[in-house]
Amino acid sequence: xxxxxxxxxxxxxxxxxxxxxxxxxxKRFERWMMLSPKLRRQVWLWERRLQPFNESAPSxxxxxxxxxxxxxxxxxAPETAPGPRAAAWWxxxxxxxxxxxxxxxxxxxxxxxxxxxxxxxxxxxxGVVQGTQAQPLWVLNASRGDHSLTLRxxxxxxxxxxxxxxxxxxxxxxxxxISLSVLPTxxxxxRITLSHEQVKQLLQSRSLAISLEPHGGSxxxxxxxxxxxxxxxxxx
Amino acid sequence: xxxxxxxxxxxxxxxxxGDRAAFAGLYQQTSRAVYGQCMQxxxxxxxxxxxxxxxxxxxxxxxxxxxxxRGSVLTWMMxxxxxxxxxxxxxxxxxxxxxxxxxxxxxxxxxxMQNAGDMVDRQRLSDCLxxxxxxxxxxxxxxxxxxxxxxxxxxxMGQPLxxxxxxxxxxxxxxxxxLGS
Numbered sequence: 001x002x003x004x005x006x007x008x009x010x011x012x013x014x015x016x017x018x019x020x021x022x023x024x025x026x027k028r029f030e031r032w033m034m035l036s037p038k039l040r041r042q043v044w045l046w047e048r049r050l051q052p053f054n055e056s057a058p059s060x061x062x063x064x065x066x067x068x069x070x071x072x073x074x075x076x077a078p079e080t081a082p083g084p085r086a087a088a089w090w091x092x093x094x095x096x097x098x099x100x101x102x103x104x105x106x107x108x109x110x111x112x113x114x115x116x117x118x119x120x121x122x123x124x125x126x127g128v129v130q131g132t133q134a135q136p137l138w139v140l141n142a143s144r145g146d147h148s149l150t151l152r153x154x155x156x157x158x159x160x161x162x163x164x165x166x167x168x169x170x171x172x173x174x175x176x177x178i179s180l181s182v183l184p185t186x187x188x189x190x191r192i193t194l195s196h197e198q199v200k201q202l203l204q205s206r207s208l209a210i211s212l213e214p215h216g217g218s219x220x221x222x223x224x225x226x227x228x229x230x231x232x233x234x235x236x
Numbered sequence: 237x238x239x240x241x242x243x244x245x246x247x248x249x250x251x252x253x254g255d256r257a258a259f260a261g262l263y264q265q266t267s268r269a270v271y272g273q274c275m276q277x278x279x280x281x282x283x284x285x286x287x288x289x290x291x292x293x294x295x296x297x298x299x300x301x302x303x304x305x306r307g308s309v310l311t312w313m314m315x316x317x318x319x320x321x322x323x324x325x326x327x328x329x330x331x332x333x334x335x336x337x338x339x340x341x342x343x344x345x346x347x348x349m350q351n352a353g354d355m356v357d358r359q360r361l362s363d364c365l366x367x368x369x370x371x372x373x374x375x376x377x378x379x380x381x382x383x384x385x386x387x388x389x390x391x392x393m394g395q396p397l398x399x400x401x402x403x404x405x406x407x408x409x410x411x412x413x414x415l416g417s
Contacts (some may be wrong), residue, residue, distance in 0.1 A: 014408040048307040052358035054314040059268040059277040
């Protein structure tokens with residue numbers, strides 16, 4: 001039986017919006033709404049009437065991982081991210097692609113390509129990039145003191161693929177990767193000086209990734225190739 | 237305000253066409269308000285996070301169904317959030333802090349509406365609620381802010397089920413007359 005009495009419609013629509021209409025009655029009402037434009041309008045009217053209640057709720061910052069999780073749930077494409085839904089967002093190539101075009105050229109880190117005496121940074125962060133066999137490939141040290149990020153290759157030469165380069169990315173919580181440097185194909189150690197903003201973002205997310213890019217690095221300023229490694233920095 | 241609403245409508249229109257950058261922008265603009273509402277209703281970080289995501293998943297899939305009769309873009313999104321939140325509450329069905337709520341009202345602690353500013357709609361609802369019989373007002377606010385069912389209201393207010401049902405019904409009726417259309 002459909003609610004065809006206007007008073008009853010009002011009452012049901014109001015209790016639907018309020019939430020006191022529940023269980024089977026709520027489901028039944030939702031079905032009636034599908035059939036009756038009049039009833040739908042009643043519901044919308046009540047949503048608008050009670051909207052000021054919503055505005056009285058204090059705004060709150062959602063958890064930092066909510067956006068990444070949402071992207072995974074919506075956009076993780078099987079052909080690029082065949083793993084389970086729990087795969088980290090940067091393991092899917094899609095979010096990288098759709099953020100393409102956001103200029104990061106200005107954020108390129110100042111690259112100082114000099115051998116650096118291997119001393120442990122004080123009050124710093126450390127991360128190890130591992131290969132598929134869990135063998136360590138690179139060790140990363142971030143120093144809070146002088147804003148430097150040092151990347152040391154454990155096998156003395158990086159495993160370069162033909163015509164391609166590895167590119168190092170900072171993965172901030174905002175979700176848009178920031179290019180830090182194309183990794184040199186020779187030499188054992190790379191030292192990058194991060195901007196103040198980059199340091200801030202790195203301290204928040206502590207995430208770095210390495211992608212395989214065309215020779216010379218990503219042409220777009222965003223990762224275009226597969227993310228081959230990623231690491232999380234931890235306090236030293 | 238109108239400019240911001242115009243921007244949200246533009247973003248939503250782009251989202252309806254599958255524009256992910258617009259979706260990210262919409263999230264950035266609205267997620268704090270939506271999450272605040274999730275938390276107010278659910279009072280649980282994990283559940284609120286989940287409902288937040290469900291809300292935006294629905295926004296992504298149904299952006300094209302929005303129209304001005306639904307109210308502002310944010311009203312529409314908040315409604316989605318509330319319905320998903322209510323679903324989550326009903327699934328939970330466990331301990332609801334009845335005592336806390338009853339005490340809050342008994343000791344006349346400022347209700348959520350007292351945080352409301354001076355916007356016309358808010359003021360109107362606020363005025364109408366103020367004129368409402370206290371029992372009706374409490375029932376409606378507890379149902380809205382805590383997602384209480386009639387049964388839960390009856391327990392929280394120490395009244396027979398039939399009584400709280402009729403308080404809610406009468407309260408909504410008076411509100412409707414006061415607020416008009």
